[in-house]
Amino acid sequence: xxxxxxxxxxxxxxxxxxxxxxxxxxxxxxxxxxxxxxxxxxxxxxxxxxxxxxxxxxxxxxxxxxxxxxxxxxxxxxxxxxxxxxxxxxxxxxxxxxxxxxxxxxxxxxxxxxxxxxxxxxxxxxxxxxxxxxxxxxxxxxxxxxxxxxxxxxxxxxxxxxxxxxxxxxxxxxxxxxxxxxxxxxxxxxxxxxxxxxxxxxxxxxxxxxxxxxxxxxxxxxxxxxxxxxxxxxxxxxxxxxxxxxxxxxxxxxxxxxxxxxxxxxxxxxxxxxxxxxxxxxxxxxxxxxxxxxxxxxxxxxxxxxxxxxxxxxxxxxxxxxxxxxxxxxxxxxxxxxxxxxxxxxxxxxxxxxxxxxxxxxxxxxxxxxxxxxxxxxxxxxxxx
Ligand SMILES: Cc1cc2nc3c(=O)[nH]c(=O)nc-3n(C[C@H](O)[C@H](O)[C@H](O)COP(=O)(O)OP(=O)(O)OC[C@H]3O[C@@H](n4cnc5c(N)ncnc54)[C@H](O)[C@@H]3O)c2cc1C
Numbered sequence: 001x002x003x004x005x006x007x008x009x010x011x012x013x014x015x016x017x018x019x020x021x022x023x024x025x026x027x028x029x030x031x032x033x034x035x036x037x038x039x040x041x042x043x044x045x046x047x048x049x050x051x052x053x054x055x056x057x058x059x060x061x062x063x064x065x066x067x068x069x070x071x072x073x074x075x076x077x078x079x080x081x082x083x084x085x086x087x088x089x090x091x092x093x094x095x096x097x098x099x100x101x102x103x104x105x106x107x108x109x110x111x112x113x114x115x116x117x118x119x120x121x122x123x124x125x126x127x128x129x130x131x132x133x134x135x136x137x138x139x140x141x142x143x144x145x146x147x148x149x150x151x152x153x154x155x156x157x158x159x160x161x162x163x164x165x166x167x168x169x170x171x172x173x174x175x176x177x178x179x180x181x182x183x184x185x186x187x188x189x190x191x192x193x194x195x196x197x198x199x200x201x202x203x204x205x206x207x208x209x210x211x212x213x214x215x216x217x218x219x220x221x222x223x224x225x226x227x228x229x230x231x232x233x234x235x236x237x238x239x240x241x242x243x244x245x246x247x248x249x250x251x252x253x254x255x256x257x258x259x260x261x262x263x264x265x266x267x268x269x270x271x272x273x274x275x276x277x278x279x280x281x282x283x284x285x286x287x288x289x290x291x292x293x294x295x296x297x298x299x300x301x302x303x304x305x306x307x308x309x310x311x312x313x314x315x316x317x318x319x320x321x322x323x324x325x326x327x328x329x330x331x332x333x334x335x336x337x338x339x340x341x342x343x344x345x346x347x348x349x350x351x352x353x354x355x356x357x358x359x360x361x362x363x364x365x366x367x368x369x370x371x372x373x374x375x376x377x378x379x380x381x382x383x384x385x
Contacts, residue, residue, distance in 0.1 A: 004191040005344055006031060006182045008171045008205065012041040012148050013329050014197035015155040016337030021195075022164040024345040029189055030156070030164060031171040031182060039199045041148040043222060043300035045247065045259050046330045047235045048144035049087055051114055052103040053328075057355035058309055059110065061332050064352065068334025069144060072151075079154050081147030081252075085234030090122060090137035092285075096239030097135035104138050113142040128231045128288040132241055145235055145249055146330050171198075173205060173321070180320045193344055195322045200301035202311075202325040211315055214361045215325070218304035220259065221267035223275045225292040227254030238285045246281045256292060258282055263328070264308075270299045302327055306361075312336065313343075313357040323358055 003026050007018040010032030018030040048069055050062035073082055091097040107114045117137040123129060125139070160166060169184040173194065182189045198205050203213035232250040239245035248258040258278050259265065275297040283289050303325045305311045310326030324340055326332060339350040 003027070003193065003344075003346070005029075005193045005195060006171075006189050006191040007195040007197060008173075008182065009039075009196070009198035009202075010152065010156065010166075011037075011039045011197065011199050011329070012044075012152060012333045013199075013324055013326065013336060014195070015152045015159070016333040017195055017197060017324060017340050018164055019155045019159040019162070020337040020341035021344060022159050022162045024341045024347075026341070026345050027191075028159070028164045029167055029182075029191065030159065031167045031169065031184055031189075033168070033170045035168055037149045037152055040220075040300050040302050041152060041199075041330065043220075043298040044148055044330050045220075045222060045235075045249070045257055045263060046146040046148050047087065047247075047249070047263075048082070048146055048331050049140060049235070050331070051087065051107050051112060051138070051140045051143060054106070055309060057352070058328075060352060061310065061335055061356075062328060064335035065332035066142070066144070068338065069146065069331075072334050076154050076158070079150065081150040082144055083234075084142065084144045087140045087143035087235040087237070088117065088122060088125065088137070089237035089239075090117070090119075090131055090134045091239040092132045092134060092241045093239060094135065096245060100136040100138060100239070104136070107138075107140075112140070114138050114140045126232060126236070129236075129286050131238070131285050143235065148330055151333075171205070173208060175209065180318070193320055193322055195324060195340065195344070197324045199303045199325065199329075202303060202323060206315070206321070206323065209315070209318060209321070211318075211358075213311065213323070213325070213358075214306035216304050216306050218264070218302040218327075219267040219270065219299050220263075220265065220302050221270050221275070221297055221299050223256075223258040223278050223297045224295050225256040225258070225279065225289075226295045228256065228289060228292045230254070231286065231288045232256070236286075238282065240281060240284050243281050243284075244278065246278050248282055255295065256282075256289070264302075264304075267299050270297070272297070303329065310336070310356045311358050312340065312353050313359070316359040316362050326356075 021028040053059040091100045119134040172183045174181040235249045237247045245261045315321045
């Protein structure tokens with residue numbers, strides 16, 4: 001075996017990393033607090049897409065993630081519950097159309113599989129839909145939709161089959177003289193490395209080392225309806241003439257998931273009234289949903305690093321702790337699982353992860369501190385030009 005590792009957090013990221021680590025020959029213990037799937041992964045819209053991603057490194061990681069999902073599909077088959085039904089967006093108001101136009105241009109220039117769509121083409125693909133006047137529209141044919149709860153089960157069982165160990169309980173980190181141990185109730189593990197992949201709770205775990213994980217709390221709301229007749233294929237984003245935009249998709253059992261605006265939208269109004277408003281917005285363009293009832297809505301915390309980019313790598317000054325936290329974690333999970341395992345197993349550094357190192361925040365802070373220091377130590381004349 002090539003070393004030992006504990007992974008804290010059995011969401012989609014922790015499960016992917018534990019599975020890949022064990023497969024790479026690293027003796028791995030996965031520590032998860034809940035037996036039932038919780039956290040962002042269990043309440044995610046779970047679309048698999050790199051469309052509209054402005055940041056180049058994140059785009060590349062997402063694209064790798066989408067390739068990784070196809071590889072997982074080859075290995076695990078239908079058990080994952082992933083579908084490749086594409087994604088349609090259309091804008092009926094000028095502001096949203098301008099933004100969508102720019103996203104289409106950006107994606108086309110990168111060679112992303114996306115095409116412009118007419119209103120007629122939208123209706124041909126989705127006959128239940130009656131858009132208003134369409135000012136811009138896109139169809140991303142290679143985008144997919146995942147079922148993270150099923151995927152986590154599949155990954156965890158493959159991990160156990162490979163000889164990995166699962167500990168159920170709340171993990172705490174214990175700093176020893178030269179390493180970091182993990183406490184779980186009465187148990188204590190002393191691995192060579194610890195991966196912290198605890199989603200939105202990552203910051204709370206690392207706080208005890210004085211490491212201020214720069215994350216912004218970001219609650220996301222999803223409306224879940226009762227089952228309706230087959231109405232939609234793939235993910236659909238609608239930006240109507242008036243009122244908030246919505247994104248929605250139909251699950252295989254007929255229920256609909258409806259979210260507001262983009263994946264990053266902060267749930268400012270997590271109430272049933274607002275959930276009904278979102279359903280109403282969807283009905284404006286998809287009248288077939290008029291009879292749908294809201295079953296419930298969920299509000300879950302997204303792990304959202306302050307600059308929007310994943311945080312991946314060893315903590316500066318405490319290399320035994322490797323942190324992995326990201327938004328769009330479902331899309332990028334297979335890529336991160338593979339690359340993080342590759343680094344921890346000691347095979348090689350992954351260039352694709354360089355932009356995401358935790359040290360970037362420290363470096364910015366240090367630069368800012370130096371600037372401030374320079375201002376206060378510089379002679380007053382230097383401010384006079
Ligand atoms: C509403 C919403 C919509 C989204 N839509 C998309 C989308 O369309 N596409 C996409 O790619 N991403 C989407 N995301 C983001 C994506 O879901 C997350 O980035 C991803 O699920 C993060 O996975 P994770 O494993 O890091 O965290 P989580 O899934 O939150 O898992 C963390 C796990 O750590 C465990 N844990 C925490 N602390 C401890 C501890 N001390 N000891 C033991 N266990 C612990 C928790 O129980 C939990 O199971 C969405 C998120 C939300 C909320």
